[in-house]
Amino acid sequence: MYQPNPAADVIWPPTDLWSDEPPMESDWHRKQMQVLIESLESHWRDRQNFYCSGNLTIYYSLTQRKSEDFRGPDFFVVLGCERRERRSWTVWEEGGRLPNVIVEILSESTAEIDRGLKKQIYQDVLRVPEYFWFDPQSQELCGFHLVEGQYEPLEVSESGRLWSGQLELFFGVPEDRLRLLTADGTVIPTPMERALEAEQQVLQEQQRAVQAEQQVVQERQRAERLAQRLRELGLDPDAL
Incomplete structure (x- = not known):
């Protein structure tokens, strides 16, 4: 631990010193x-x-x-x-x-x-x-x-x-x-990485929601084609 040792002849530096570093190399x-x-x-x-x-x-x-x-x-x-x-x-x-x-x-x-x-x-x-x-x-x-x-x-x-x-x-x-x-x-991610990860999770959830909706539409279309085929055969799909 740094131990200050004040003396009467010590000239104390200012307490609001700015950093004095060279720019980063790259x-x-x-x-x-x-x-x-x-x-x-x-x-x-x-x-x-x-x-x-x-x-x-x-x-x-x-x-x-x-x-x-x-x-x-x-x-x-x-x-x-x-x-x-x-x-x-x-x-x-x-x-x-x-x-x-x-x-x-x-x-x-x-x-x-x-x-x-x-x-x-x-x-x-x-x-x-x-x-x-x-x-x-x-x-x-x-x-x-x-x-x-x-x-x-x-x-x-x-x-x-x-x-x-x-x-x-x-x-x-x-x-x-x-x-x-x-x-x-x-x-350990940076805030930007954390935000990008959260954004990716949102996008993935949106994609899953779209895929689920597409699957529902496809199932409905298959059901409608089956019903139409039954009608062509003279059968009532609602009565089955």
Whole structure:
């Protein structure tokens, strides 16, 4: 836990700092980050005690506006805090709370730093309980949890997923994209996916209704043809 240590000669940074992150490297990175944020916020829509974001600066030093050694993670989750929008995550304004989970999406320009320097910072400075990285090119998914101050690899499940004890959810890679999954392996949908699924269900119900109506019409037509045939044979179908 971050412990403030005020001193008379400390120049406190402003408390309304804006995030100072570079733009995402590609549309793919932006969409990947967004799907993690939207799916978790949707899954925890009834919870008010967490914050998740991505590519947002985390300010954790009392004497610096930002650290040259650390920029905002691609995705991070803080537990036990107020759920509201923020310009940045400023630790000394959040009761010393630091991320519980961090995920980095690797690229050619960031992979070495994400695997090395950032991992070291998350372990030794921010003390992040769980750190994951995902390489969209090779589909490599790695995860670590803090054990006695050191990162230990998380055990990979038979299905290739990694369990987050902090989130009580899996990270997995269905259809070549990093997703959050429930304990039973169900992919957590984004609001748009949830809406599309509901729309598809409505369409399927409408199709079933149309098919049922068509079947009724066909049965009625068969009954009418049979009645007509009986009349041609001199029989009264209503008397049968």
